[in-house]
Amino acid sequence: MKKIVITGGAGFVGSNIAIALNCDYENCEIIAFDNLYRKGSELNVPRLELNGVEFVNGDVRNSQDLANLGKFDLMIECSAEPSVLAGKGGDTDYLIQTNLHGAINCADVCRKFDAPMIFLSTSRVYPIEPLVNCEVSEKESRFELRSSQNILGLSEHGIAEDFPMNGARSLYGGTKYAAEIMLGEYRDAFSLPIVINRCGVLAGPWQFGKADQGIAAFWIAAHCFNKPLKYIGFGGSGKQVRDMLHIDDLIRLIKLQIAEPAKFANDTYNVGGGNFSSASLLELTGLCRDVTGNRIEITPELEMRYADIPIYISDNRKITECCGWKPEKNIEIIIKDIYKWMTDTPGVNTLFKD
Numbered sequence: 496m497k498k499i500v501i502t503g504g505a506g507f508v509g510s511n512i513a514i515a516l517n518c519d520y521e522n523c524e525i526i527a528f529d530n531l532y533r534k535g536s537e538l539n540v541p542r543l544e545l546n547g548v549e550f551v552n553g554d555v556r557n558s559q560d561l562a563n564l565g566k567f568d569l570m571i572e573c574s575a576e577p578s579v580l581a582g583k584g585g586d587t588d589y590l591i592q593t594n595l596h597g598a599i600n601c602a603d604v605c606r607k608f609d610a611p612m613i614f615l616s617t618s619r620v621y622p623i624e625p626l627v628n629c630e631v632s633e634k635e636s637r638f639e640l641r642s643s644q645n646i647l648g649l650s651e652h653g654i655a656e657d658f659p660m661n662g663a664r665s666l667y668g669g670t671k672y673a674a675e676i677m678l679g680e681y682r683d684a685f686s687l688p689i690v691i692n693r694c695g696v697l698a699g700p701w702q703f704g705k706a707d708q709g710i711a712a713f714w715i716a717a718h719c720f721n722k723p724l725k726y727i728g729f730g731g732s733g734k735q736v737r738d739m740l741h742i743d744d745l746i747r748l749i750k751l752q753i754a755e756p757a758k759f760a761n762d763t764y765n766v767g768g769g770n771f772s773s774a775s776l777l778e779l780t781g782l783c784r785d786v787t788g789n790r791i792e793i794t795p796e797l798e799m800r801y802a803d804i805p806i807y808i809s810d811n812r813k814i815t816e817c818c819g820w821k822p823e824k825n826i827e828i829i830i831k832d833i834y835k836w837m838t839d840t841p842g843v844n845t846l847f848k849d
């Protein structure tokens with residue numbers, strides 16, 4: 496492998512992957528391609544360059560920017576407007592142009608250079624209504640999936656890849672699912688190898704979390720810098736649950752996928768913290784209090800938020816069966832690692848304080 500392009504390479508996921516690959520693939524050029532749309536991504540540019548990764552300022556909406564990269568051997572497509580609330584205000588253009596058309600432009604340039612692609616998709620491709628109506632028990636600090644479920648692909652292990660796909664899934668989820676469908680067509684029509692990872696919540700250092708995306712970093716930042724928080728929806732209970740995967744665990748999987756592409760060939764996998772690493776907002780608060788030693792005001796808000804769901808747990812059994820991969824760094828490690836990064840790294844705290 497001579498050259499790997501990482502789109503969205505100055506973002507949370509992309510920058511961490513780029514730096515990790517640059518350490519492992521000594522004679523390979525690693526390019527981080529990004530238009531710096533996400534606030535905070537600009538802070539990753541010097542970090543990328545310090546770690547030997549070349550940064551290219553470009554836009555996936557513009558196919559010429561992608562073609563200008565020249566021939567490469569693999570693309571990891573991490574660019575996105577990743578907020579689940581994106582487009583809800585009425586302006587859907589950026590979301591659709593980046594997440595759908597951008598992904599297709601990426602597939603086109605991969606086709607041109609005969610390069611395989613690893614696509615970062617999301618658990619948000621699964622429709623909301625069956626997730627809202629799944630069987631949960633309400634425990635003291637969280638909702639929990641019951642072992643008896645009446646929906647295909649749903650069990651106490653979480654949500655599997657054969658979960659039914661009918662129904663609305665949020666504008667964000669819709670763009671990612673539409674991209675998945677088109678990438679499937681590129682696989683079929685042009686024999687372009689594409690692996691799709693449907694990730695649950697991803698978390699770790701260098702995530703510039705905000706209320707609608709990057710919840711772990713956002714929650715810790717509020718505790719570090721005394722900002723108020725809200726438990727939104729679900730009776731203001733804070734019992735909604737997400738699985739959370741440490742970025743290091745995702746990188747381990749990406750490396751396996753690069754090393755043995757045939758093993759993962761042209762398939763779609765759910766990839767997340769699973770039952771091993773998950774938290775409700777209430778539990779997240781407890782962890783943040785422990786690590787920061789600070790208590791902040793958290794107010795309940797009864798009104799449900801657009802596209803919210805009570806629980807998402809990735810059923811990782813397919814990917815584990817395929818290659819043995821499992822998450823290893825649990826939610827406690829995630830919180831400690833983010834806290835350390837947030838408080839130790841010059842410049843980062845000012846971004847969260849604002």
Ligand SMILES: NC(=O)c1ccc[n+]([C@@H]2O[C@H](COP(=O)([O-])OP(=O)(O)OC[C@H]3O[C@@H](n4cnc5c(N)ncnc54)[C@H](O)[C@@H]3O)[C@@H](O)[C@H]2O)c1
Nearest residue numbers: 503505506507508530531532533536554555574575694697
């Ligand atoms: N972080 C999560 O919890 C999570 C969960 C599931 C899936 N994902 C997926 O993982 C990928 C990476 O997400 P992330 O958390 O790193 O988000 P991020 O916002 O940190 O990174 C995305 C990067 O894409 C860049 N970008 C946006 N529009 C672009 C454009 N038009 N052209 C070029 N670059 C553009 C942004 O500037 C940013 O640096 C996304 O595809 C997202 O859908 C993320």
